[in-house]
Amino acid sequence: MSIQEIEKEIIEEFEFFGEDWESKYEHLIDLGKSLPLIKSELKTDDRIIQGCQSRVWLNAEVKDDKIIFTADSDAIITKGMVALMIRVLSDQKPEDVVKATMGFVDKIGLKEHLSPTRANGLVSMINQMKKEALKRI
Amino acid sequence: MPDLTKIHEQFPILDQKINGSKLIYFDNGATTQKPVRVIDCEANFYRTTNANIHRGVHTLSRLATDQFEAARKTVAKHFHVANDQQIIFTAGTTDAINIVAEGLSKKYLQEGDEIILSSYEHHSNILPWQLWAQNNKGLLKVIPLKANHSLDYEAFEKLITPKTKLIAIGHVSNTLGVITDLERVTTIAKKHNLIVLVDGAQAVPHMAVDVEKLEVDFYVCSAHKLYGPTGVGVLWMSEKWLKDLPQTRAGGGTIKTVSFDKTEYVEGALRFEPGTPNIAGVISFAEAIKFADEIGMQTIFDHEHNLVQHAQKLLLEIPEIEIYGVDNHKAGVISFNVTGQHPFDVGTLLDKYGIAVRTGHHCTQPLMQCLNILGTVRISFAIYNTIEEVDFFVEKLKKVIRMLS
Numbered sequence: 166m167s168i169q170e171i172e173k174e175i176i177e178e179f180e181f182f183g184e185d186w187e188s189k190y191e192h193l194i195d196l197g198k199s200l201p202l203i204k205s206e207l208k209t210d211d212r213i214i215q216g217c218q219s220r221v222w223l224n225a226e227v228k229d230d231k232i233i234f235t236a237d238s239d240a241i242i243t244k245g246m247v248a249l250m251i252r253v254l255s256d257q258k259p260e261d262v263v264k265a266t267m268g269f270v271d272k273i274g275l276k277e278h279l280s281p282t283r284a285n286g287l288v289s290m291i292n293q294m295k296k297e298a299l300k301r302i
Numbered sequence: 303m304p305d306l307t308k309i310h311e312q313f314p315i316l317d318q319k320i321n322g323s324k325l326i327y328f329d330n331g332a333t334t335q336k337p338v339r340v341i342d343c344e345a346n347f348y349r350t351t352n353a354n355i356h357r358g359v360h361t362l363s364r365l366a367t368d369q370f371e372a373a374r375k376t377v378a379k380h381f382h383v384a385n386d387q388q389i390i391f392t393a394g395t396t397d398a399i400n401i402v403a404e405g406l407s408k409k410y411l412q413e414g415d416e417i418i419l420s421s422y423e424h425h426s427n428i429l430p431w432q433l434w435a436q437n438n439k440g441l442l443k444v445i446p447l448k449a450n451h452s453l454d455y456e457a458f459e460k461l462i463t464p465k466t467k468l469i470a471i472g473h474v475s476n477t478l479g480v481i482t483d484l485e486r487v488t489t490i491a492k493k494h495n496l497i498v499l500v501d502g503a504q505a506v507p508h509m510a511v512d513v514e515k516l517e518v519d520f521y522v523c524s525a526h527k528l529y530g531p532t533g534v535g536v537l538w539m540s541e542k543w544l545k546d547l548p549q550t551r552a553g554g555g556t557i558k559t560v561s562f563d564k565t566e567y568v569e570g571a572l573r574f575e576p577g578t579p580n581i582a583g584v585i586s587f588a589e590a591i592k593f594a595d596e597i598g599m600q601t602i603f604d605h606e607h608n609l610v611q612h613a614q615k616l617l618l619e620i621p622e623i624e625i626y627g628v629d630n631h632k633a634g635v636i637s638f639n640v641t642g643q644h645p646f647d648v649g650t651l652l653d654k655y656g657i658a659v660r661t662g663h664h665c666t667q668p669l670m671q672c673l674n675i676l677g678t679v680r681i682s683f684a685i686y687n688t689i690e691e692v693d694f695f696v697e698k699l700k701k702v703i704r705m706l707s
Contacts, residue, residue, distance in 0.1 A: 186321070194647075218646040218649075218662040219644060239644055239676065240644035241644065241647050241706060242650050243646065
């Protein structure tokens with residue numbers, strides 16, 4: 166699926182919850198809990214994206230011209246967000262990753278997680294994913 | 303007991319909804335909200351009086367100078383300081399500590415000297431000393447914590463060697479709320495001739511502080527944690543240091559005469575206040591102090607103490623909660639974790655209910671390393687917080703725990 170198609174799918178998935186933020190967050194927490202993320206030997210310091218509060222580990226590799234991301238975080242809500250990012254950007258062509266706008270985050274009502282506060286590693290995570298993709302074009 | 307409904311009304315920011323819920327502001331350790339009289343005071347200064355101080359002969363400049371110097375007297379009185387020249391206005395606690403560290407390093411700290419800090423120091427009371435130590439082969443020593451998270455005062459004395467020159471210590475831990483036994487600290491410090499700097503940033507908002515009684519060398523704090531504006535702080539120093547502390551920053555306002563060959567500096571507080579200060583901020587800080595003094599610092603302490611006791615009791619009934627520093631005499635602050643959950647997740651979900659708490663390491667990373675945790679959730683109180691808010695918070699916290707587990 167293309168990035169746009171996956172984004173659309175996620176938007177539809179979250180639309181189901183409407184304005185009910187509690188269910189939305191429960192879903193996000195479930196995503197965080199259920200997704201197999203990074204291999205523990207890849208959780209090294211050089212793969213850490215440091216926010217002030219939660220940490221994210223990101224690994225990138227290329228398989229059949231596509232970039233594969235795996236990641237993990239020590240906070241479960243961040244991990245849920247990370248799972249969404251990976252669903253959208255992993256297994257895509259590097260040039261598509263670089264171009265991705267990630268507009269879906271706003272549309273599913275979780276934009277606060279992309280605020281440029283130091284508490285948050287997610288903005289840095291997206292930047293890092295794009296950097297990794299750029300290296301591989 | 304103060305009339306709480308009336309106090310709440312004086313804080314317009316509290317009268318709003320966050321994510322659809324009434325705002326409950328429990329992040330007072332980071333900064334307090336401002337009563338309307340402080341906000342008005344700052345605005346009125348710019349509306350009616352704005353001029354530079356200590357320079358002009360015109361009416362506005364004189365009025366601004368009068369108000370600025372009156373503020374110094376208000377602050378001095380609040381801290382039971384007889385000589386208002388000992389009240390030096392700075393940009394905040396961090397700025398004040400830097401001024402002292404820069405000054406002492408010019409003359410009183412020698413290469414290879416040692417400085418003692420506590421395990422729960424805020425970064426702002428670590429980094430200036432660490433910077434000095436790195437540049438001067440100095441050594442920082444740390445007073446450890448006991449199992450109940452209070453300071454190990456016996457260990458403090460054992461850290462002292464002939465090379466130890468200074469102890470820099472927080473009056474109240476911003477993370478744990480633990481109140482330092484300063485009498486004990488100064489008794490030991492005096493015996494060994496140590497300079498004592500006290501970081502009062504987290505004490506001053508919660509309790510009456512009689513600076514002269516403490517018998518320390520330097521006492522520093524910030525206005526914004528005591529219902530005042532950001533960007534203003536106080537550096538109090540003893541009479542001895544007012545004369546002896548080398549000046550490291552120079553500029554307009556600090557001088558008697560200037561020529562290219564030689565400059566003579568003024569004596570007293572102005573020697574440490576180069577340039578145009580935050581005039582409106584200092585004047586509205588005095589208004590904040592009047593606000594606090596009219597309620598009474600003891601009343602504020604008692605009210606917050608009730609909130610802490612009540613919150614602690616309810617939190618201890620929740621099996622998943624671990625409180626840090628629970629057994630101690632403390633001021634307005636509770637730090638805790640939910641077993642197995644990241645503080646970021648707890649804070650994020652509480653925010654959805656309109657509850658503002660602080661999460662993370664609270665700029666005390668060494669303390670976190672000491673406790674072997676990543677961070678905590680911290681609730682910290684002010685005079686406008688209520689028992690009902692605590693009850694609402696605990697109810698929602700239970701919900702958050704269910705959501706996360």
